[in-house]
Amino acid sequence: MEIQNRITEKLLNAFSPSHLQVVNESHMHNVPAGSESHFKVTIVAEQFSGKRLLPCHRLVNEVLADELANDIHALALHTYAPEKWQGESTVPASPNCLGGSKHD
Amino acid sequence: METIDKIKEQIAENPILLYMKGSPKLPSCGFSSQATQALMSCGEQFAYVDILQNPDIRAELPKYANWPTFPQLWVDGELVGGCDIILEMFQQGELQELIKETAAKYPSDAE
Numbered sequence: 001m002e003i004q005n006r007i008t009e010k011l012l013n014a015f016s017p018s019h020l021q022v023v024n025e026s027h028m029h030n031v032p033a034g035s036e037s038h039f040k041v042t043i044v045a046e047q048f049s050g051k052r053l054l055p056c057h058r059l060v061n062e063v064l065a066d067e068l069a070n071d072i073h074a075l076a077l078h079t080y081a082p083e084k085w086q087g088e089s090t091v092p093a094s095p096n097c098l099g100g101s102k103h104d
Numbered sequence: 105m106e107t108i109d110k111i112k113e114q115i116a117e118n119p120i121l122l123y124m125k126g127s128p129k130l131p132s133c134g135f136s137s138q139a140t141q142a143l144m145s146c147g148e149q150f151a152y153v154d155i156l157q158n159p160d161i162r163a164e165l166p167k168y169a170n171w172p173t174f175p176q177l178w179v180d181g182e183l184v185g186g187c188d189i190i191l192e193m194f195q196q197g198e199l200q201e202l203i204k205e206t207a208a209k210y211p212s213d214a215e
Binding site for chain 2: 053054057058061065068069074075076077078094095097098
C-alpha cells in the first residue's frame with residue numbers, strides 16, 4: 001500500500017479534491033501479486049475547471065512525477081471539474097492487460 | 105541521427121501519429137489497444153511508431169513531450185494526449201472532428 005498511500009497523500013495535498021479515488025489495478029496485469037505498478041486515479045477538483053484535458057493531466061503528472069519515473073508503470077487518469085462530475089459510474093473502466101510489460 | 109531529431113522528424117512528417125506499444129493489428133498493451141481502436145474508428149489513415157521496437161524513442165519522447173506514458177497521440181505537430189484523453193474525446197465526438205479536419209488539411213499522397 002506504500003505507493004498507493006503516497007499517491008493519495010500527494011494528490012490530497014496538491015488539489016484538495018472534492019472526490020478522489022486511487023485504485024491499484026496491478027492485479028489486472030502481468031506483474032507479481034501484491035505489485036503496485038498500475039493505478040487508476042479519479043480526481044475531482046476546482047483546478048480542472050475551464051481547462052482542456054491535456055493541461056489537467058499534466059497537473060497530475062507533475063505532482064506524481066517521482067512515482068511515474070520510478071514506481072508506476074501505468075496510470076489511468078480521469079480528471080473532472082466539480083461541475084462536470086456526475087459520479088463514479090461515469091468513469092470508464094481500464095483495459096485488461098495484453099502483456100505489454102513482459103517486454104520491459 | 106539523434107533520437108530527438110528522429111522524433112521531431114516523425115512528428116513533423118506525420119500529421120496523425122500514434123506512439124504505442126505494439127502495432128495497431130497486434131497491440132501489446134490494453135491502453136494502446138483502446139487508443140488504436142478509437143483512432144481507427146475515425147476512418148482516416150494514421151502513422152504509428154512501436155516504442156517497444158524503438159527503445160531510444162521510448163526513452164527520449166516522454167522528456168520531449170513532457171508526458172510520462174504511452175500511448176501518445178500527436179496531431180498536426182501537437183500532443184493531443186494519452187489513452188484516457190483519446191477515449192474521452194472520442195466519446196464526446198471531438199476526436200473524430202479533429203482527425204477528419206487534419207486528414208482533410210493534409211491529403212494523403214501515399215495512395
